[in-house]
Amino acid sequence: MLNMHKFNFMTLFVALAAEEQRFERCGYMRETSSQVWERKFFVTDTTAVINYSKDNYFFGVQSVDAEGHESLVVIPKAVR
Numbered sequence: 001m002l003n004m005h006k007f008n009f010m011t012l013f014v015a016l017a018a019e020e021q022r023f024e025r026c027g028y029m030r031e032t033s034s035q036v037w038e039r040k041f042f043v044t045d046t047t048a049v050i051n052y053s054k055d056n057y058f059f060g061v062q063s064v065d066a067e068g069h070e071s072l073v074v075i076p077k078a079v080r
Contacts (some may be wrong), residue, residue, distance in 0.1 A: 028060040028073050037073065 027048060028037040037060065041048075050059070060073035 024064045026062045026064060026070075028062065029057045031057055 025043040
């Protein structure tokens with residue numbers, strides 16, 4: 001879920017089930033005009049403050065298990 005803040009900041013929240021707590025998470029972002037993910041960043045918590053505008057970028061979340069297997073990138077739902 002996304003929570004948009006003033007001044008072009010946003011917070012990325014990831015809700016996890018109990019069995020998913022052991023996975024690492026990665027965030028992805030791309031400009032709205034791009035067809036591919038341009039940036040990847042690691043998230044160590046269930047919340048990440050991102051210093052980019054939600055108006056100019058798409059954001060995605062991916063989980064990675066202990067063996068390095070990556071899930072598909074999921075675009076989170078926006079909330080207020």
